[in-house]
Structure formats: structure tokens, C-alpha cells
Amino acid sequence: MAAATRSALSRTRHGAARQSVALFDGSTLGKIEVIGPKAAEFVDFIYYNTMSTLKPGRCRYGFMLSENGVVFDDGVLVRLDEHRFVVSCSSSHVTAVHARLEEWRQDRFGRGAVYIHNATAEMATLTVSGPNARKLLETLDLGLSLADADLPHMAVGHGTYAGDEVRIARVSFTGDRSYEISIRADRAEPLWVHLRHSGQAFDAVVIGLEALMILRAEKGFIVIGKDTDGTTLPHDLGVEGPRAKRQSEFVGRRSLFTEEASRGDRMQLVGLTVPHGEAPLPTGAHGIRRSDGGLRSQGFVTSSYQSPALGRPVALGLIERGAARHGETVEIHHLGKLRTATIAAPCAFDPAGDRLHA
Secondary structure (H helix, E strand, O other), rough: HHHHHHHHHHHHHHHHHHHOEEEOOOOEEEEEEEEOOEEEEHHHHHEEOOOOOOOOOOOEEEEEEOOOOOOEEEEEEEEEEEEEEEEOOHHHHHHHHHHHHHHHHHHHOOOOOOOEEOOOOOOEEEEEEOOOOHHHHHHHOOOOOOOOOOOOOOEEEEEEEEEEEEEEEEOOOOOOOOEEEEHHHHHHHHHHHHHHHHHHOOEEEOOOHHHHHHHHHOOOOOOOOOOOEEEEEHHHHHOOOOHHHHHOOOOOOOHHHHHOOOOOOEEEEEEEEEOOOOOOOOOOOOEEEOOEEEEEEEEEEEEEEEEEOOOOOEEEEEEOOHHHHHEEEEEEEOOEEEEEEEEOOOOOOOOOOOHOOO
């Protein structure tokens, strides 16, 4: 399929995802269990965010850092009970995150205190997202209440489908109401068929990675390794709280207070908007500053798409001192051509988050 045709199809499916409901397979995302009497202490040490305060049946988004403080991976942590968590991580990082967790377990905890189990291949995860997501799930008769009071955003519920246990996490990578249904991998196909069949009543569409990337970029949600560059620290992404307030030790903590980490001109995550009617910015294009008669890079475009929801391009970038420069115009240089863009907040669509509860 030609790239232009594929992009047009992605935009069409994106529209349906925002207007009704979309289905996509999130099974490749990591599902690594952390179990044991010191599991809460362990995840506190592994994550930049404090996780031990998470109540059973709830989820929290967080970063894992390398020892040099750089953001290594991100994802949602699920607390199933007092001594059991599920680490969700990027599909491409499952092996690395598993090895990392096991390394730190061996370094600081015994097997009797913490046990690590990679359940990624054992469980399929099917995602239902959009304004009609709840209505579609109600056709499955999962045996649990989907009312917002019982299963709010960032909560986890348990039910059954055709006699098999399922876990339903209400988390979203699209910015719309979303549910992730995890079921034994060998029992997932009938559930997927049911979702697609029942979804016809809601004009449900199946979306792939390209449409998903547009949906998440409209919300300013990052992809590690795409919207980070191997030197990105958590406060460069606007997450300063743990660095400023946490007193307990965690991986990478000391590196967040070095001279390099405290520089005032660090590249920070921003949104970039272009004048009305212009094409999307090229990914990789540099924001430039004129200095001593030449051009100097002050950051670059990390993600860029045409937004069907907004009817205009959206882009994310890492720009020097970007968080303090919202509203400022910056020149963008790519392959010898110059354009302009306005620095903005990363979230371009539904910044109040109302659609999570629609």
C-alpha cells in the first residue's frame, strides 16, 4: 500500500476513533509482574514517581530512569493487591525492562522479598477506545460494573468472558475513554471476534500504529525514543515533582541534581503549531537561532502529523527552554528551507481531559 494511501486510511480511521469507537491490539506492550512482601518498596525504587501509595485496583503513569537520570521507559503501573503489581512498558523495551528489574532485584532484594515474572506472552490485551467504548463493552457481559463510580479512569476491574478471567484497565493512550482488556493469549481470538462483530452497531474501526500515533500526538503523549533523545531527563518532559519532593532513593536520583541536569537551557518538550494552511513540519527539522551570522540548532521536531480532529498539523519537539517560551515564534530549518512555528503546550486536543469521561 502506498504511503499516501496508508496515511489517508489512517486519518479516516482516526476520525471514526474520535467520533465513535476504535479497536486495537495492545498485546505486545509489556506485562511484567512484581510480586512479594517488598514489592511496593521495590517499585518505589525502580520508578521516578512514588508508587507505594497506589491503592489496590488503581493505576499510575510513571517513568523509569537509567542511572544517569535519563528517561529509560514509561508506562502504567497497575496495583492488583498489596503485594502484586503489573509493570506495563513499551513493546520494544520488554526484554530490557525485564532484565533491568531482575538486576535490581538481585542487587537489593532476595527472592523471598520480590519475585519478577514476565507475563507478556501469556496475556493478550485488546483495547477499546472512543466515546462509545463503554457501550461496546457492555455487550460482552463481563460480570462487572462499568459505571464511572465503580470503574473510574485509571482503575482496574476483574470479570469473566466465556468462563475465562479478564482484567479491565481503564487507561488511555488516545485521550478518549478507553479500556484495556487482558485475557489469556490462547483465549483472545473469540473475544476479538465478538468485539468486531458487536462493534458494527457502533461503526467501530480497527486502527493500527499510524492512526494511534496521530491520536496520542494530538494529546501530547510521548513515545520514548521518539520524543526523547537519549539525554532527556524527566523534568525536561514537565515532570518535576518527584525530583523536587522525593526524599527516598530511586534509580537515577543523584544524577538529576548534577550541573548538567540543572542547566537553564535544557531542551524541553513542547508543542509546535504552524500558520493556518501550511503543511505539517518535517520530523527531525531543527529549531534554529541566528548567532554570529550563522544558524545554531536550539532543538528539533520529534513527532509531526496532520490532525484530523483539529483540521491542522500538530507537532511535538524538544526546544531549549521551551516550557517558558509558549507563544514565541521559532524558525524551523529543514534541508535548506526555513519555516516558522509557534511554541505551545504539548497537548493540542482536549487539554482539560473531558473526553476521558465522555
